[in-house]
Amino acid sequence: MQLTLDIPEKFFAYQTPKELIRLLKLNTAIDLYRRGKLSAGAAAEFVGDLDRYEFLYECRQHGIEPQTYDNVEELQAEIDNIHAARC
Incomplete structure (x- = not known):
């Protein structure tokens, strides 16, 4: 899936579009992981x-x-999710 964002050019003054894309992806991933x-x-x-x-x-x-993980069940659920994602 592709997502398109409209970002004003002034935000590329200190970074390339590629650098900004990586920063957005990294910060999104960190937030999703934290939650x-x-x-x-x-x-x-x-x-x-x-x-x-x-x-x-x-x-x-x-x-x-x-x-x-607070208990074994949470860890097992994470393992099951990983296995399901690979299949």
Whole structure:
């Protein structure tokens, strides 16, 4: 799927369109991860040029700690979601 945004040219004074696109994707992925909507792996895939560990590093740079699970059921649900996404 492709999404089109209309961004005024003045916002490209200090960055290229490619840099702004990456920044928007990274910040969106970090927010979705923080809210528990994406796993670290899915968020890294969303950004496109990061692996899971690089994404977690970016999260730390933004003050976001890695997600933890309160119980085994939450962890198992995450594992099941990952397996379902791969099939």
